Amino acid sequence: xxxxxxxxxxxxxxxxxxxxxxxxxxxxxxxxxxxxxxxxxxxxxxxxxxxxxxxxxxxxxxxxxxxxxxxxxxxxxxxxxxxxxxxxxxxxxxxxxxxxxxxxxxxxxxxxxxxxxxxxxxxxxxxxxxxxxxxxxxxxxxxxxxxxxxxxxxxxxxxxxxxxxxxxxxxxxxxxxxxxxxxxxxxxxxxxxxxxxxxxxxxxxxxxxxxxxxxxxxxxxxxxxxxxxxxxxxxxxxxxxxxxxxxxxxxxxxxxxxxxxxxxxxxxxxxxxxxxxxxxxxxxxxxxxxxxxxxxxxxxxxxxxxxxxxxxxxxxxxxxxxxxxxxxxxxxxxxxxxxxxxxxxxxxxxxxxxxxxxxxxx
Amino acid sequence: xxxxxxxxxxxxxxxxxxxxxxxxxxxxxxxxxxxxxxxxxxxxxxxxxxxxxxxxxxxxxxxxxxxxxxxxxxxxxxxxxxxxxxxxxxxxxxxxxxxxxxxxxxxxxxxxxxxxxxxxxxxxxxxxxxxxxxxxxxxxxxxxxxxxxxxxxxxxxxxxxxxxxxxxxxxxxxxxxxxxxxxxxxxxxxxxxxxxxxxxxxxxxxx
Numbered sequence: 001x002x003x004x005x006x007x008x009x010x011x012x013x014x015x016x017x018x019x020x021x022x023x024x025x026x027x028x029x030x031x032x033x034x035x036x037x038x039x040x041x042x043x044x045x046x047x048x049x050x051x052x053x054x055x056x057x058x059x060x061x062x063x064x065x066x067x068x069x070x071x072x073x074x075x076x077x078x079x080x081x082x083x084x085x086x087x088x089x090x091x092x093x094x095x096x097x098x099x100x101x102x103x104x105x106x107x108x109x110x111x112x113x114x115x116x117x118x119x120x121x122x123x124x125x126x127x128x129x130x131x132x133x134x135x136x137x138x139x140x141x142x143x144x145x146x147x148x149x150x151x152x153x154x155x156x157x158x159x160x161x162x163x164x165x166x167x168x169x170x171x172x173x174x175x176x177x178x179x180x181x182x183x184x185x186x187x188x189x190x191x192x193x194x195x196x197x198x199x200x201x202x203x204x205x206x207x208x209x210x211x212x213x214x215x216x217x218x219x220x221x222x223x224x225x226x227x228x229x230x231x232x233x234x235x236x237x238x239x240x241x242x243x244x245x246x247x248x249x250x251x252x253x254x255x256x257x258x259x260x261x262x263x264x265x266x267x268x269x270x271x272x273x274x275x276x277x278x279x280x281x282x283x284x285x286x287x288x289x290x291x292x293x294x295x296x297x298x299x300x301x302x303x304x305x306x307x308x309x310x311x312x313x314x315x316x317x318x319x320x321x322x323x324x325x326x327x328x329x330x331x332x333x334x335x336x337x338x339x340x341x342x343x344x345x346x347x348x349x350x351x352x353x354x355x356x357x358x359x360x361x362x
Numbered sequence: 363x364x365x366x367x368x369x370x371x372x373x374x375x376x377x378x379x380x381x382x383x384x385x386x387x388x389x390x391x392x393x394x395x396x397x398x399x400x401x402x403x404x405x406x407x408x409x410x411x412x413x414x415x416x417x418x419x420x421x422x423x424x425x426x427x428x429x430x431x432x433x434x435x436x437x438x439x440x441x442x443x444x445x446x447x448x449x450x451x452x453x454x455x456x457x458x459x460x461x462x463x464x465x466x467x468x469x470x471x472x473x474x475x476x477x478x479x480x481x482x483x484x485x486x487x488x489x490x491x492x493x494x495x496x497x498x499x500x501x502x503x504x505x506x507x508x509x510x511x512x513x514x515x516x517x518x519x520x521x522x523x524x525x526x527x528x529x530x531x532x533x534x535x536x537x538x539x540x541x542x543x544x545x546x547x548x549x550x551x552x553x554x555x556x557x558x559x560x561x562x563x564x565x566x567x568x569x
Contacts, residue, residue: 029388106387113384120380120550127554175401177549180556180564187563207412208405216564236419237412241467243474255430269478276481290545292538300489308541312548315561323560331547338543 014094015040017085022099027113030077030106036070037096040087046071047086047093052079053101063088077104115359122337127330134326142328147286147304148317154260154284155192164199164234165189166258168249168274169213170265170289171205171242177312178290179209182265183216184315185288189262190220194229202235203252205245210237246270250277263287263302264311267294275301288314369559376557416441503529 017037025032035048045065049058050073061073075081080103085096134140158165167189169182186202193200200217204210214235221230238248250273253261261278263271264287271287271294278285279301287298288306298305306314309331316324348356379397382390420434428434444462451457492498509515510526555561 027386029386029391031388106389108385108387110384110386117384123547123550124554127551131560177552181548181552184552184561184563204412207408210412210415211408212564219565233415233419233422236415238416241471243471244467247470247474251430251433269475272481272485273474273478276485290541290548292541292545295541296489297485300485309544309548312545312552315552315563319563321560324555327551327555327560331544331551334547335544338547 014043014087014089014092016094017046017087017096020083020085020096020099022081022083022102024102024104025072027107027110030104031074033073033075033081033083033102033104034070035073035083035085035099037085039066039069040094043087043089045088047088048073049084049086049095050075051082051084051098053081058082058084075104077106079103115361123330123334126333127327130330130333131323131326134322134329137322140322140325140329142313142317142325145306145310145313145317147288147306147310148314150284150286150304151189151318152192154262154286155189155196155198157284158193158259159196159198161259163259164201164256165193165260165262166249166253166256166278166283167200167202167262168265169202169204169209170263170267171245171270172266173206174208174212176266178266179206181312181315182288183209183212185262185264185311185318186213187216187220188315188318190217191224194221194224194226197226197229199229199231199234201252201256201258203245203249204235204237205240205242207237207240210235242268242270246273249274253277253281253283257281258283261285263289263298264306264314265289267291267298272297272301278302365562365565368565369562373557373559376553380557413441 017040020035020037022033022035025034037046043066045063046068047063048061048071050061051058062071064071073081073083080101082101083099087094087096130140155165167186169186170176170179172179174180186200190200194217202210202213202217204213214232217235218227218230218232221227238245252258253274254277258281261283263274263278263285267274267289268291271289271291275285275287275298285302286304286306287302288311289295289298290308290311292308295305295307299307313328313331316328345356375397378393382394417438420437422428423431423434424438444459447457447462448459451459453459486504489497490501490504492501506522507526507529509518510523515522515526552561556564
């Protein structure tokens with residue numbers, strides 16, 4: 001009798017969790033329900049109890065510590081559930097009110113990415129507008145990029161010296177946009193080299209990038225009417241090992257002594273080893289990467305460096321195709337808009353308004 | 363048709379992947395996983411292709427006795443050895459394959475990586491020569507940063523670590539973010555040009 005009274009008193013001492021809500025987890029593929037609650041004072045933790053309808057019994061799902069106020073439960077889509085959160089402290093406990101019926105389903109739109117979608121639509125519209133203007137013959141000014149103006153000089157030098165051009169398309173995979181940008185530039189450089197009958201050596205770290213490089217150089221040679229210049233053996237795979245590849249390319253630079261080295265794409269720690277070895281051979285070097293941490297190394301060791309976005313602008317710059325140049329103008333205008341948004345954000349936040357920041361959070 | 367088909371595939375797949383990014387539904391996730399599986403399969407086949415060119419290039423060097431042909435023997439020998447050992451002993455922990463990897467390949471890679479220290483020294487020497495205003499600013503910033511990272515800098519003047527931190531978190535971070543914004547826009551622009559077929563030099567087209 002005494003025990004029952006004691007247990008009842010202990011039970012009464014704990015407050016049940018308040019404001020318990022169960023809802024389908026937003027922006028997910030389905031299969032989960034999120035439960036939230038307001039914490040109770042002086043508890044050791046919470047036990048999550050679940051009842052799948054039409055059952056009438058709650059079964060324990062999990063136990064979480066006192067600091068937790070949110071739990072994501074893995075469930076079956078379409079089945080209706082109710083939840084109870086039980087606050088526990090020793091042998092005492094207190095149950096919350098059961099939640100309303102809830103069921104999970106997969107979402108067809110990620111609402112947290114609405115701002116991204118708006119940004120993409122605005123940016124795409126701007127790009128397409130400028131591409132349209134360019135198509136109609138509107139003259140578009142593009143600032144000079146020294147590194148790209150030097151491409152002709154580099155290839156010309158290689159031709160005069162009778163030495164090859166070495167092209168490194170970065171060390172990343174084909175799914176990396178920097179690699180795609182690099183492959184676009186390779187097409188332009190291969191065309192120019194083929195016109196002069198200059199060899200282009202392309203050692204590859206990625207086996208998927210290699211056949212793409214072969215195809216690009218082959219097509220470039222065919223396009224300028226110099227299929228005789230194409231040598232399949234000059235575009236080859238070395239190894240997937242980062243520093244194994246670096247050692248091999250260093251060896252090529254020292255043995256073949258290319259007159260021009262292009263390092264365009266994604267690079268990691270090997271950037272300086274490659275660029276310094278190339279500099280020691282006396283080759284003219286043009287680098288470009290979007291890897292911010294590797295830029296100082298390239299700037300130091302190379303004659304010209306394409307910084308970040310210049311890598312992506314290079315193909316349009318070299319080709320001077322109006323459609324591609326139009327996209328560059330679109331980029332510039334978007335940067336202007338982003339600059340304006342940053343200034344507006346700084347002013348609004350300085351005056352204590354946070355709603356503007358909320359527009360950019362997921 | 364030879365050009366149109368790859369462009370059409372690129373357009374459909376590119377748009378599909380953009381749409382997929384905004385749809386968290388299970389079907390969309392499954393589609394994404396399938397694409398990743400395809401990528402792995404293509405990678406496996408391309409590895410065979412890559413290894414084929416590796417053998418072809420080095421075999422040609424050996425037959426022609428080109429400069430450094432002896433290294434080509436080591437390359438092909440190493441490839442054949444590792445393939446044979448891998449097929450015979452497997453690639454689990456403790457096998458000969460893993461021992462060669464751990465005690466030959468890994469130290470060789472580490473050696474190559476450690477060369478970076480010497481290259482940084484030579485590159486720093488060139489970068490920090492105060493020939494222009496920009497190079498002088500770079501030199502000053504670098505000296506402050508280096509001093510800020512060592513106890514000696516603090517003993518020299520207790521405010522140096524704070525100044526070094528300010529350089530990193532303010533002008534340095536501002537420049538980095540500027541580059542990153544440009545890179546992000548460039549990425550989207552490049553992707554869009556490829557999806558729409560404006561940029562087609564990757565299939566050998568374009569002027």
